Amino acid sequence: MTSIDNHSAAGSVRVLTAFRWLPEFARGLARDVRVRWALEEAGLTYQVNLIGAEEQASAGYRALQPFGQVPVYRDGELTLFESGAIAHHIALQSAALMPHDPAARARTLTWMFAALNSVEPAVLALVEIDLFAGDAAWAKERRPAVLAKVERRFAELSAQLADREYLLDRFTVADILMASVLRFVRHTELVAAQPVLHAYLERCNARPAASKAVADHVAVFAN
Numbered sequence: 606m607t608s609i610d611n612h613s614a615a616g617s618v619r620v621l622t623a624f625r626w627l628p629e630f631a632r633g634l635a636r637d638v639r640v641r642w643a644l645e646e647a648g649l650t651y652q653v654n655l656i657g658a659e660e661q662a663s664a665g666y667r668a669l670q671p672f673g674q675v676p677v678y679r680d681g682e683l684t685l686f687e688s689g690a691i692a693h694h695i696a697l698q699s700a701a702l703m704p705h706d707p708a709a710r711a712r713t714l715t716w717m718f719a720a721l722n723s724v725e726p727a728v729l730a731l732v733e734i735d736l737f738a739g740d741a742a743w744a745k746e747r748r749p750a751v752l753a754k755v756e757r758r759f760a761e762l763s764a765q766l767a768d769r770e771y772l773l774d775r776f777t778v779a780d781i782l783m784a785s786v787l788r789f790v791r792h793t794e795l796v797a798a799q800p801v802l803h804a805y806l807e808r809c810n811a812r813p814a815a816s817k818a819v820a821d822h823v824a825v826f827a828n
């Protein structure tokens with residue numbers, strides 16, 4: 606285990622587990638980035654536990670993350686997996702990420718699920734074809750339908766964002782998840798093709814917490 610203290614916060618009880626190494630295409634995109642971003646927006650200090658393939662496969666790690674994936678997040682006695690659940694947990698501690706009003710909270714949760722359940726699967730289907738399928742015949746056949754679904758989702762999202770800066774009437778943790786999902790197709794012009802969506806992603810990316818999260822994530826690979 607390699608421990609990096611991101612804020613020189615000796616004794617911090619928050620620990621985020623991320624990969625020690627990632628291939629180039631995944632750098633800046635792995636799901637620890639969205640958690641880092643939430644923590645930065647919330648102004649919460651944290652440490653990073655870097656793991657490799659051996660730890661990822663270990664029984665000890667599987668006890669924390671049943672699928673052997675990152676991120677895992679420890680907040681004192683509580684250990685969580687699933688980036689959406691972790692982001693939600695962090696957001697509940699920060700007015701910067703989650704409104705106080707119960708109805709606004711429910712709407713924020715709705716958009717968190719929308720990012721992870723209605724948009725991310727469509728986007729990931731395309732990423733899997735473009736980045737992992739190579740020249741496979743099935744991928745060539747399947748891609749047009751997968752692409753059409755992403756385009757449809759992006760047009761629908763653009764409509765939602767047409768008259769607002771963020772998904773709701775202010776920045777919330779749902780924007781962190783949605784923007785993180787939109788970043789997955791950085792190898793395409795799909796976001797750029799939707800001016801409203803493009804402006805939204807730029808707006809989200811321009812937040813200092815967003816750049817800090819990515820910078821800290823990629824700094825790991827410089828070592």
Ligand SMILES: N[C@@H](CCC(=O)N[C@@H](CS)C(=O)NCC(=O)O)C(=O)O
Binds near residue numbers: 674
């Ligand atoms: N739904 C999970 C997905 C986690 C996930 O796919 N993590 C990737 C890195 S971004 C991973 O650990 N991949 C390695 C693997 O699946 O073995 C979440 O949001 O936390």
